[in-house]
Amino acid sequence: MTISETLRTQHDKALSFHAMHRADRPLALANAWDAATARIVAASGAPAIATTSAGVAWALGAQDGGTLGSSLAVELTARVVAAVDLPVTADIENGFADSAAGVGETVAAVLAVGAVGVNLEDGTRSTTGGSPLLPVDEQAERLAAARAAANTAGIPLYLNARIDTYLRGVGEDAAARRQETLDRAAAYVAAGASGVFVPGVTDLAELSELLKGVSVPLNVLVGAGAPTVAELGSIGVARVSLGAAVAESAYAVVRRAAQELYTQGSYDAVADAIPYPELNALLGD
Numbered sequence: 001m002t003i004s005e006t007l008r009t010q011h012d013k014a015l016s017f018h019a020m021h022r023a024d025r026p027l028a029l030a031n032a033w034d035a036a037t038a039r040i041v042a043a044s045g046a047p048a049i050a051t052t053s054a055g056v057a058w059a060l061g062a063q064d065g066g067t068l069g070s071s072l073a074v075e076l077t078a079r080v081v082a083a084v085d086l087p088v089t090a091d092i093e094n095g096f097a098d099s100a101a102g103v104g105e106t107v108a109a110v111l112a113v114g115a116v117g118v119n120l121e122d123g124t125r126s127t128t129g130g131s132p133l134l135p136v137d138e139q140a141e142r143l144a145a146a147r148a149a150a151n152t153a154g155i156p157l158y159l160n161a162r163i164d165t166y167l168r169g170v171g172e173d174a175a176a177r178r179q180e181t182l183d184r185a186a187a188y189v190a191a192g193a194s195g196v197f198v199p200g201v202t203d204l205a206e207l208s209e210l211l212k213g214v215s216v217p218l219n220v221l222v223g224a225g226a227p228t229v230a231e232l233g234s235i236g237v238a239r240v241s242l243g244a245a246v247a248e249s250a251y252a253v254v255r256r257a258a259q260e261l262y263t264q265g266s267y268d269a270v271a272d273a274i275p276y277p278e279l280n281a282l283l284g285d
Contacts, residue, residue, distance in 0.1 A: 014116035014156045017048055017087035021158075021195060021217035023236040028229050030242050031091070033059050034076065035083035037246070039282040040274070042084045049084050050117075051077065053091035055247030064244070066125045070096035070106045078113035089117025089158060094125065094134075095142060104145035108153060117158035119197060120146055122184065123168060132168035136184055140191035147192030160219055160239075161185075161193035166200030178206070182213040189216050195239065202226040204235055211236045 020027040030046065032038040033055025041049060054064035056076050062068045070092075077090045090110050095103030103120065110118055122139040124132060134142075143161055150157035163184050164170070171177030185196045196214060199221035201207060211218055217238035220226075223245045232240055257269035 010111075010114055010116060010155055013087040014158065017089065017116050017158050018156065018194065020047055020087075021238040023217070023238045024233060026229055026233040026237050027239045029089075029240065030246055031055065031244070032080060033247050035079045036279070036283060037250075038080045038083045038088075040279075042086055043282055046086065048087040048089065049080060050089045050119075050241060051080060051091050052242075052244045052247055053093045053119075054244035056091070058247060058251070064093075066093055066096065068093075068096070070109065074106070074109045074113060077110055077115050081114035087116045088114065089119070089160070090115045091119045093119075094121055094123070095146070097142075100138075100141040100145035103142045104149040107146040107149040107157070111150060111153045111155050111157065116155065117160060117194075118146065119160045119162050121162035121164060121197075122188075123162075123164035133164055133170060133184075136187050139184070140187045143188055143191040143193055158194045159192055160195050160197050161188035162197040162199065163188070164199070166198060168200075174206070178209060181210060185214050185216075195219055197221070197239075197241075199243065202232075204231065207232070207237060208235045 027048065029048065029050040030041050031050045031052035032041050033052055038049050056073060057064045057068045060068060060072050060076065073092060073096060077088065081088045092106055092110060095106045097103045097106055107118060120143060122134045124134055143159060146159055147157070150159070163181055165177050165181045165184065171180050181198060188196060193216065195217040197219035198210065202220060202222060204227055207220065218236070219239035219241060220232055220237050221243045222240050223242065229240050253269060260266055260269045
């Protein structure tokens with residue numbers, strides 16, 4: 001395949017990924033963290049693959065939260081892209097950079113390995129008790145740098161702007177938190193965001209209020225006990241992500257199996273494993 005053909009394929013995947021964000025039928029994403037999980041998710045009927053930064057970091061021996069670095073994250077993204085013939089969006093945390101220019105460099109690298117979307121969050125890594133979120137103008141500048149990098153690459157990147165107001169408990173009360181979220185959403189969209197991701201809230205009534213003021217597709221983080229995809233879609237949510245929950249569940253199996261083996265000498269925790277021939281076949285060319 002020539003370079004122009006490769007870019008056309010990536011360009012088409014990017015457009016297809018944009019079109020998957022529909023309020024009447026939300027894009028549901030079971031987040032992967034390596035080539036094997038990407039193949040499993042794809043084989044389960046996924047229309048696209050999203051990575052989880054936490055799962056990626058843990059699999060590579062690092063803590064989630066900006067400690068992994070862009071080179072390893074980009075390398076992992078390349079492996080996921082190569083493993084599936086689906087649009088891939090990468091969770092790049094805060095861009096693995098301290099500046100807008102650095103964010104642009106990370107986005108350029110992610111696009112260069114074939115991804116068509118990224119998540120970029122506005123939470124800080126500060127442990128000194130300061131604000132849990134970056135200033136709005138600073139995050140807008142980082143989003144604008146991401147968009148500029150995509151424009152330079154000629155790829156219509158799906159730029160998902162994560163807003164951590166609910167996750168970090170920002171605001172004196174519910175009304176203040178909602179308004180802060182809407183203000184950030186407006187600023188991020190103006191800077192080039194394609195959609196907004198608001199983890200930490202699944203209440204249908206609260207989401208309905210947010211949706212009244214959000215002009216782009218809204219992404220919600222879900223897990224056990226959250227409303228179903230259909231219920232979220234009925235109020236206008238356009239994207240539903242499991243985030244780190246799948247990776248956390250997989251590692252829970254590891255812990256249960258190990259604890260059972262070393263305390264009871266039995267093996268029931270691995271009874272529901274994917275059979276070796278099936279899993280091995282999924283990794284075939």
